[in-house]
Amino acid sequence: MVWELLLKWLPKLIQGATLTLELTALSVIAGLILAIPLGIARSSKLWYVRSLPYGYIFFFRGTPLLIQLFLVYYGLGQFEVVRESVLWPYLRSPFWCAVLTMTLHTAAYIAEILRGAIQAIPPGEIEAARALGMSRFKTLVHIMLPRAARIGLPAYSNEVILMLKASSLASTVTLLELTGMTRTIIARNYQTVDMFLIAGVIYLVMSFVLIQGFKLLERWLRVDACQGR
Amino acid sequence: MTIDLYGFGPLLAAGALMTVKLALSALCLGLVLGLLGALAKTSPYKPFRWLGGTYSTLVRGVPELLWVLLIYFGSVNAVRALGELIGMPDLTLSAFAAGVLALGLCFGAYATEVFRGAILAIPKGHREAGMALGLSKPRIFTKLVLPQMWRIALPGLGNLFMILMKDTALVSVIGLEEIMRQAQNAVTFTKQPFTFYMVAAVMYLGLTILAMGTLYVLERRAARGFARRT
Amino acid sequence: MQNYKKLLLAAAATLVFSANALAVEKLKMGIEAAYPPFNNKDASGTVVGFDKDIGEALCAKMKVECEVVTSDWDGIIPALNAKKFDFLISSLSVTDERKQAVDFTDRYYSNMQQFIAPKNVDFKYDKASLKGKTIGTQRATQAATWLEDTYGDDISIKLYDTQENAYLDLTSGRLDAILADKYANYEWLKSKDGTDYEFKGEPVQKDEVAIAVRKGDPLRAKLNLALKEIIEDGTYKKINDKYFPFSIY
Numbered sequence A: 001m002v003w004e005l006l007l008k009w010l011p012k013l014i015q016g017a018t019l020t021l022e023l024t025a026l027s028v029i030a031g032l033i034l035a036i037p038l039g040i041a042r043s044s045k046l047w048y049v050r051s052l053p054y055g056y057i058f059f060f061r062g063t064p065l066l067i068q069l070f071l072v073y074y075g076l077g078q079f080e081v082v083r084e085s086v087l088w089p090y091l092r093s094p095f096w097c098a099v100l101t102m103t104l105h106t107a108a109y110i111a112e113i114l115r116g117a118i119q120a121i122p123p124g125e126i127e128a129a130r131a132l133g134m135s136r137f138k139t140l141v142h143i144m145l146p147r148a149a150r151i152g153l154p155a156y157s158n159e160v161i162l163m164l165k166a167s168s169l170a171s172t173v174t175l176l177e178l179t180g181m182t183r184t185i186i187a188r189n190y191q192t193v194d195m196f197l198i199a200g201v202i203y204l205v206m207s208f209v210l211i212q213g214f215k216l217l218e219r220w221l222r223v224d225a226c227q228g229r
Numbered sequence B: 001m002t003i004d005l006y007g008f009g010p011l012l013a014a015g016a017l018m019t020v021k022l023a024l025s026a027l028c029l030g031l032v033l034g035l036l037g038a039l040a041k042t043s044p045y046k047p048f049r050w051l052g053g054t055y056s057t058l059v060r061g062v063p064e065l066l067w068v069l070l071i072y073f074g075s076v077n078a079v080r081a082l083g084e085l086i087g088m089p090d091l092t093l094s095a096f097a098a099g100v101l102a103l104g105l106c107f108g109a110y111a112t113e114v115f116r117g118a119i120l121a122i123p124k125g126h127r128e129a130g131m132a133l134g135l136s137k138p139r140i141f142t143k144l145v146l147p148q149m150w151r152i153a154l155p156g157l158g159n160l161f162m163i164l165m166k167d168t169a170l171v172s173v174i175g176l177e178e179i180m181r182q183a184q185n186a187v188t189f190t191k192q193p194f195t196f197y198m199v200a201a202v203m204y205l206g207l208t209i210l211a212m213g214t215l216y217v218l219e220r221r222a223a224r225g226f227a228r229r230t
Numbered sequence C: 001m002q003n004y005k006k007l008l009l010a011a012a013a014t015l016v017f018s019a020n021a022l023a024v025e026k027l028k029m030g031i032e033a034a035y036p037p038f039n040n041k042d043a044s045g046t047v048v049g050f051d052k053d054i055g056e057a058l059c060a061k062m063k064v065e066c067e068v069v070t071s072d073w074d075g076i077i078p079a080l081n082a083k084k085f086d087f088l089i090s091s092l093s094v095t096d097e098r099k100q101a102v103d104f105t106d107r108y109y110s111n112m113q114q115f116i117a118p119k120n121v122d123f124k125y126d127k128a129s130l131k132g133k134t135i136g137t138q139r140a141t142q143a144a145t146w147l148e149d150t151y152g153d154d155i156s157i158k159l160y161d162t163q164e165n166a167y168l169d170l171t172s173g174r175l176d177a178i179l180a181d182k183y184a185n186y187e188w189l190k191s192k193d194g195t196d197y198e199f200k201g202e203p204v205q206k207d208e209v210a211i212a213v214r215k216g217d218p219l220r221a222k223l224n225l226a227l228k229e230i231i232e233d234g235t236y237k238k239i240n241d242k243y244f245p246f247s248i249y
Helices: A002-042 A047-062 A065-078 A094-120 A123-131 A136-173 A178-189 A192-220 B009-041 B046-060 B064-074 B076-085 B095-121 B124-132 B137-174 B179-190 B193-222 C002-016 C050-062 C076-081 C142-151 C163-171 C182-190 C219-232 C235-243
Strands: C026-031 C065-070 C103-118 C134-138 C156-160 C177-181 C197-213
Touching (some): A002 A047, A002 A094, A002 A136, A047 A094, A047 B193, A065 A094, A065 A136, A065 B137, A065 B179, A094 A136, A094 B137, A123 A136, A136 A192, A136 B064, A136 B095, A178 A192, A192 B046, B009 B095, B009 B179, B009 B193, B095 B137, B137 B179, C050 C065, C050 C235, C103 C182, C134 C142, C134 C163, C142 C197, C156 C163, C163 C177, C177 C182, C182 C197, C197 C219
Parallel strands (some): C134 C156, C134 C177
Antiparallel strands (some): C103 C177
16 A cells, blocks of 8 residues: 555655755755854854844744744735835745745754854863964964864754755745645645655655765864874 | 733743743653663663664654654554553543653653763763772662762753753644644634734743753852862 | 442552543534634634534434543544544544545535636646746645645645644745635625635535544434435524535535
């Protein structure tokens, strides 16, 4: 029974899974780029540098992605100004709305991971770099960021998997990614449990592959050697 | 500037209460599952390690939304069997119970990794010192490892709790009347999506402030005696 | 001792599960509550609408107590089969696909699907004119099935979780038209948001709306009898007139 269903709907499900991966990849890469300045500013010792990223992170971590998505997709569409702006061709499409919301959302989390990682760098190493005559900027680029990247990598891989799964919410703004596709198929064949199980296994395979990839990356970067001195 | 809630205020407040109840219940279940998972994963016995690993990988790999739907719709037969066993054939899982199970399961899987990381982050020397002092293994765990784990795991757990609190919005899908569901009801009635989703967002923010304050106090308490890092 | 243990187990179970073993005479009716004027919620959180009124009239005739249980539209048929409620009265059209999953009573109103689009555009729904257009509808509805079967991949069909969200996207300009049940459209066109829109063309298909029960449930016969009675004694007409100035039976 399950195999029949799987064979019959596999092409559609793969189509959905592809969209899921696209959404995830775009948002975690764009999110990381956005998060680097946020994370650095967030761990600054100056309160006025710290406060802006703090507010940003606070809002995006404090509210559900589902609500952020509804606000961007349905909420913005209510305003004439937005509908007549140059951005409307992008905001009109559910795909870009989802990517935008997921990027803004995940950047807040990644920035926090980066801050934690930067603060976890043993102060001695930074002092050593400064004592060797490195400038603040050089210390940041050559010592702090590579160190923080290794410390933060396990948490970042967690975040990527989280976003892979969070992309299932895009089904609520009409995108036919894996969950949306599955729900649409269920609307035709009513095989609720079997279809959700199949979708679950596909998600599992995708996250398994991602986790293995990150494990390889961790080994390559020798993350173990940097932790738990 | 006042916002007209069209009389939906009390309903939204009731929704917030439901969200809090759901999040705290799932947190309790999740902490227990997470601690058990981490102990299993760092155990010297292979079957335990395998069990812990399977639990965290399996649960972490599937979207929370799918777990909620699966547990609510998929548990019918299992629950009916249980019901017949105790003489209540019409037993069903309520939306609340299904939500707690699904969210607790997911929280536990992530907490497993956080706790495991914390256990591994405790220098070996501490455990060796405990053994040298002649402490038994359970005592080393409760007196030495657990208090330190707490400090290291707290920020991670805090992160997870924020995620959990917002994942409660997913339980609206199976009809539990929490904040999100009530906001949607209000939008259907008033056709004002921006207003009500914004109000809902602010309510979640309020809950987050509450959680963050609690976490801050806990973190400060746990970090007593440690130098502030720059 | 054995009994004591059973009792404890049962007590623990009632804490976690909602047990309905004690209230035999109480029926649960399943309603989506997001589909005005047939079913939605008012500011006090009560479910209101045509479906609910009919459901209550039927319960009164059957002399049983009824309780409303709400569910998301996607999962509403699975929820019936999962015994989350006993009968489903939520503007559900009778289809062959659905007949494989549940049993239906006689119809309690007739339904048809019709397009709506902005007043100022010339809208035709043959394949050639619809090329490149985006049509919205609710997921898991008759209209969605009809669109998929008729146009397939030739036009872009957007599926929404609730009908209300589709209307929101029509007003924001993301959709060129909506295909939905005529009476739901009628209600929306009357609203403030709907003033610039109108029905386009004739209804594309007709179908019957009925109450669904689990396969083989004897409740079906009781509901049919009660339905006949409320139509004969004028209760039905009273409810109809409360919502529509024409008969929808």
